Amino acid sequence: MTHPSGQRAAAARVGIDVGGTFTDFVLRTGGAAAAVHHKEPSTPHDPALAVARGLRTLLATARLDPADLADITHGTTIGLNAIIQRRGARIALAVTEGYRDILEIGRSRMPSSFDLHAAREEPLVPRDRVVEIPARLDHEGTPARVPDDAELARAAERLAATGADAAAVVVLHGHTDPAFEAALTGRLAALLPDLPLVSSAAVWPEVREYERTLVACLNAYIQPLMSRYFDRLEQLLGEIGVRAPVYIAASNGGSLSLAAARERPIETVLSGPAAGVTAATRLGAAAGTDRIITFDMGGTSSDIAVAVGGEPEFATRTTIGGLPLVLPVVAVGAIGAGGGSVVRVDEHGVLKVGPDSAGADPGPVSYGRGGSRPTVTDCYLATGVIGADTFLGGRMPLDAAAARSALDAVAAASGLDGRGAGTAAGDGAAAGDGAEAGNGAAARRAADGALRIATAGMAVELQKTLAQRGLDPAEFTLVPFGGAGPTHAALLAEEVGVADILVPAAAATFCAMGAADADLRRDLARSLRRPLDAEGAARLGEILAELAGQARAWLAGQGGDPVAEPAVTLAADMSYIGQAHEIRVPIAAEPGGPVPGADALAEAFHVEHERLYGFRDAGAPIRIGTARLAITAPRPTTPAPPVPPGSGPPAPLGERTLLLRGESVRAARYDRAALGAGATLSGPAIVEQTDTTVLVPPGWTAAVDPTGNLRLTRTRP
Template identity: 65%
Template sequence: MTTAVPLMARIGIDVGGTFTDLVAAVPERGLVVHHKEPSMPADPSRAVADGLAAILAQAGLRPEEIGGITHGTTIGLNAIIQRRGARIALVVTEGYRDILEIGRSRMPSSFDLYAGKEEPLVPRDRIVEISARLGPGGVPVAEPDAPELDRVAARLRAIGADAAAVLVLHGYTDPDFEEGVAAGLRARLPELPLMASATVWPEVREYERALVACLNAYIQPLMRDYFGRLESRVRALGVPAPIFISASNGGSMSLRSAAERPIETVLSGPAAGVAAAARLGMGAIVTFDMGGTSSDIAVTVNGSPELATHTTVGGLPLIVPVVAVSAIGAGGGSVVRVDDQGVLKVGPESVGAEPGPVAYGRGGDRPAVTDCYLATGLIDPATFLGGRMRLDADAAGKSLADLATRLGSAGDGAAEEAAHRVASGALRVATAGMATELQKIMAQRGLDPRLFTLVPFGGAGPTHAAMLADEVGITHIVVPPTAATFCALGAAGADLRRDFARSLRRRLDPTSAARLADILGELSGQARAWLTEQSAAAAGSSLSYSADMRYSGQAYELRVALDPGRFEVAAISEAFHAEHERLYGFRDQHAPIELGTARLGVVGPVAELPSAAVRPGTGRPTPHGRRQVLLAGAWHAADVHLRTTLGVGDAFDGPAIVEQDDTTVVVPPGWSGDVDGAGNLHLHRKA
């Protein structure tokens, strides 16, 4: 008698403003199922629970057959942007009470003398000074005694904060010192969540490190409350599987780790999609995530998403590593308008999900990019979202014709033609703006977009991808099978990942190289201990080493990958010279090199996700229909294919439209399409 092998299905969840996307992947069955559940902004965990119950039924799974759930959320990000976090306090070294007020002493806008300054995250009356300080070499300059700790604790108690952070000057040089100060305050205030900045992120730059600690404290109570509700609802469904949270670096972490360090999850949504695209195995790719409000890109080289160590969240600098995602332009809901000078513009304002584009019929009266897709025939009003939502093409056309009147291009009895001209022009304006930003971003990284494959996802990404590719010279596009739920798929397959850092700020010599090796060794131990806490097997884990370096006198540092075990001066120097030469075209062999921050990344891989089962094709698929589409100012008769009827090996030429229940793929003239064994749709521009 044989015993059935238990299934280990993985569930990925991505909570959006309009829909909560879920993907169930069952490797043993080769099954991938996706589901969209209307979001509930008042309590996102309800939509997660309802969607989880629905996808279990859809996939034919029992609760005990789930091996893991990975959930991406924007709750922390929205709390920061809307300034709806906890009431927090900050404890700082004596004399640095104005650290958040002063910041970097930069104007919000160099061209606007009336631009208001960003409000500090912590008001000055909730910042408490303490007699604790380290020198730049890590030697204590001032240490708080018991009466000093009693005084600070009494002040924090009087403030009535929900959480607090501790920042000691030069705390990154000796995180244990700053943690000792925090521990002394915790002993006196056991009810107050309190974390040291060097424990959250021990990197140089006091202002940015203070913000990381404050932001972590700011969203921690909110996130812990949400995670508690989430776990309760999941367990109420009878699901015993561990719950993981998507991280901003493209990986994931346990629910407990996310509750302790929620700041590492604030940009998890876009990062999960980039991580999923990297697993397609397409080499050098540019991901293109076009949603309702904006379009985002990220670059992946050698199968690994590019990480940034500096980004901005809600107008505040954030220095923890995140997948380098850049906003490059309009989304499907971006408003098409005519400015005061009579020029056609697209965005940056969005109509949002409510009321949405004019074609949605929800009261919107301003045309958006989606209305332009409709007017040009790129999307069918009867098959939008698989036919579950019919669009009003006449209303979209009328709103665009009204814009034509403002542009002075509408003639008598030519309202429909005028609407077509405006829609086509708006799409070209949006594409030109995207292309300009994409080329600028690629040039800053020393990369040529023509050597990359474009991977579009999001509701509008596959619709606009070929237009963007034509503009920048990309000749290969790969559209995954479940493009509109791609971020949820990325969450389902996200590896466990965390990044560690420690700043040195020393000139490179044998002594500092040895110190770098010691620090990387300490970080390795922390990384392995973290993996153990996540209940992950360390056998399949991998570590990556890098350091921020610069030539002496330079204002900015380069992040340079280091070979494990080769931390001698010659190897470190050559790695930096080579990276500097790659980016800037030269090296300076005689200039001193300065070490900035040592960095280590740890990855604990999860099981590979299966590809969706795709039947063999006939080679030349029969079109489902045919319709007129307006592309680049000219009308074309395009074949219409259904994604569900395309099989492996099927190939066709543009102009063509491929419709699926969550998006529409546009294949312009001069392009061809074919389906690979995993169901990915490849578009190639003909020579």
């Protein structure tokens, strides 16, 4: 688009995050204009429809044409939800003879050591759709059994008879020679041209047959669904006139091309949470903070991640839908309740929060959509933290009376109905804000108690997470986002001992912001399981060189225009022989070049082992487990434009009475959009914006930094 100035609009980048309730959009240009944000109601029956509708609105708001878009990066939970809800494709599994029960046996562990009635997850592929094939490698990668054409034809017939939509192929020790398994998969594909096949060693050639089989099966399980979604997305974007390349956010905090995501959709299942952590890490770096805790509080749960030195923490094992996933992902952990978590009283009269959630439909009682169970959001309303008439900028009025009525029942069941200890909110609150005096005092006590219980539960989990890493919460800055993150951040910070909070300018669309800024990234791995000697070190170098070649080939096929040379990091998982678990050891070497010798690698392992566990065993033999390589190609980023300075002290919109930790306080209300750079205010205060509400409790101050972030600092213990 050509603007009135006659200048062509700067190329714009769009980030999209598809959620269950809303699809979030962020548009950023290379100029000085502020980012444009939009929330579009999601369309679960056709998720791409909400993307297309929202993109039209976003472009109209920004006064841009589709031709002005440089690229679109899209995070989605479609694959994750399909796994959790078991709504994926009907799949089959072709596996080495004698291993038909690999998914049934798993790791032979009980789901819970403390619950004899806990049921295990149903296998992703039932036994009647598992076909044995006479193919096998030994532990060195030498073929021990190669099927002839007749044997393979019989296996293909059995696979076709399962009626599967897709199938995974797994050969014992397939990670030792991925080409063998790929060739076998190709032979089967020639016999079954209409059945999509996935080779486990092509997806993730790492040791441990059960986990590798699951990765391949999960990829096959969601591939047809994701392919249909990507086809629909391309169709609708084409109808709008979008010709810009589309990237998909990945679970490792990076992004990959649409073609790569079609082939390996399993790499995208945790893209939403990972994108938020990536954005928070960059936000912290820009604000001069390199030790952050991210706090993403949505409707169902609250998630946290830790970043030290400007880099998020990664994990190579996580669990989705009760199944282990051994791909590299940004380490995000659930720590407690979300805004829709249900407040209840158990059979012993004890007040509890969660784990059930009211979801988006019917949602909290105050939404007026038929919900009858009070939630954390209803507690915010009853205690005055959010206002009935100002929620989401006034676009969504809340029913305070309905919330109080539901919480009255909780108060009666828990003994908080006026006969127990508790302090009601003070006089003079505005009608409808959920905190007026003499009306609903028991409901407010129940709501305040529920918020304290939810906060305590989050704090325990967060403190455990930090303690396991030897980290002190007092040294960190909390970065909250999501619809409820900024609302609950100070309550959590007080509980765990964090004294610094950095609230992004557009917290509710923060994951979409992370998607827009995501670099191209790919993680590769291959297990070798060899002793660390001269021969083992040489083999490690050969495998890392092969992985470097694969990484360069992958990057060349992603398109886009990286702004700098790609960064490549090398590492190896190693252990003392006999140890059950390995540790990651960084390798200082050029990609494709020679790696350090056996002695240097051993010393690097000893140093890392000593750092983690406080000792080394210099005389013990060492084993190399898995070689790892990550390639990251930086993409253009757009710094946030400066916020104009404020003119004098900020003027409050009014006051509201809050009930916080049993005490009634009067809090000034502020409009965040009216706060200029340098504006400061003291708690108790409420800062309202169109996508969330920020609580500033007593003993805290808040200041707007030059880019519009709101920094909360605790001024008293």
